[in-house]
Amino acid sequence: MSPFFHRYGVIYEEFLESLLPRREQSLTLVEVGILNGSGLAIWCDLFPNARVIGFDIDLRNFAANRAELEAAGAFSANRPELYEFDQLDLGRSALILKNVLGGTKVDVAIDDGCHSIESIKTTFENFMPHMAERFVYFIEDNFDTYDVLAPVNRHLRWFQRGEMTVSTRPFRP
Numbered sequence: 001m002s003p004f005f006h007r008y009g010v011i012y013e014e015f016l017e018s019l020l021p022r023r024e025q026s027l028t029l030v031e032v033g034i035l036n037g038s039g040l041a042i043w044c045d046l047f048p049n050a051r052v053i054g055f056d057i058d059l060r061n062f063a064a065n066r067a068e069l070e071a072a073g074a075f076s077a078n079r080p081e082l083y084e085f086d087q088l089d090l091g092r093s094a095l096i097l098k099n100v101l102g103g104t105k106v107d108v109a110i111d112d113g114c115h116s117i118e119s120i121k122t123t124f125e126n127f128m129p130h131m132a133e134r135f136v137y138f139i140e141d142n143f144d145t146y147d148v149l150a151p152v153n154r155h156l157r158w159f160q161r162g163e164m165t166v167s168t169r170p171f172r173p
Contacts, residue, residue: 007162008140008164011138011161011164011166012138015136015138015159015166015168016108016136018134018136026049026050026051027047027049027050027051027107027108028050028051028053028101028104028105028106028107028108028132029043029047029050029051029052029053029106029107029108029109029110030052030053030054030055030106030108030109030110030127031043031052031053031054031055031109031110031112032055032056032085032087032109032110032111032112032113032123033055033056033087033111033112033113033114034054034055034056034059034061034062034082034112035056035061035062035112036061036062036064036065036069037054037061037062037065037066037069037074037080038065038069039110039112040052040054040062040075040080041069041072041074041075043080044074044075044077044078044079044080045074045077045078047078048077048078049078050078051081051104052078052079052080052081053080053081053082053083053100054080054081054082054083055082055083055084055085055096055113056082056084056085056113057084057085057086057087057113058084059082059084062082081100083096083100084096087111087113087114087119087120087122087123088114088118088119088122090122090125090126093122093123093126094126097126097127097130101130104130105130105131105132105133105135106127106130106131106132106135107132107134107135107136108135108136108137108138109127109131109135109136109137109138110138110140111123111124111137111138111139111140112140112141115140115141115142116142117142117144117145117148120139120142120145120148120149121148121149124137124139124149124167131169133169134168134169135168135169136166136167136168137166137167137168138164138165138166139164139165139166139167140163140164141163141164142163142165143162143163145160145165146158146159146160146165149165149167150165150167153167155169156168156169156170157169157170
């Protein structure tokens with residue numbers, strides 16, 4: 001389903017607006033579940049100085065579509081890093097994140113992977129130790145995420161917009 005069908009673009013804009021002044025600065029953005037890479041193309045264009053990292057259990061879909069994206073002008077300002085990542089393998093995923101990030105904190109995380117509560121919880125638990133002090137964490141395509149994660153993570157701010165759940169740390173001015 002297209003992000004435009006869900007109006008995700010409006011939701012991303014709402015929460016990323018606070019990071020847009022940092023567009024020229026370095027930030028780290030990760031997307032779990034990259035499929036054909038169209039989201040990575042958008043992030044690389046929107047944040048040309050960012051470290052954009054794509055994680056997926058199977059990178060073949062992206063590999064098959066990459067030339068078409070590049071022919072359309074994608075990745076001319078920034079190139080993503082790509083890694084295999086199984087959302088349901090807590091131990092291996094934690095190790096991959098530690099090795100890939102190497103202490104770098106994540107400013108923006110997008111979970112557009114399996115969409116099951118189990119995979120969403122596991123991915124969230126894996127990423128939280130790596131999140132920056134000021135972050136935005138997006139979870140797409142699941143109505144139940146808010147009800148499952150928000151009550152056990154009350155130290156964070158939570159927002160639900162249809163099938164999109166967003167979490168941030170309370171921002172200090």
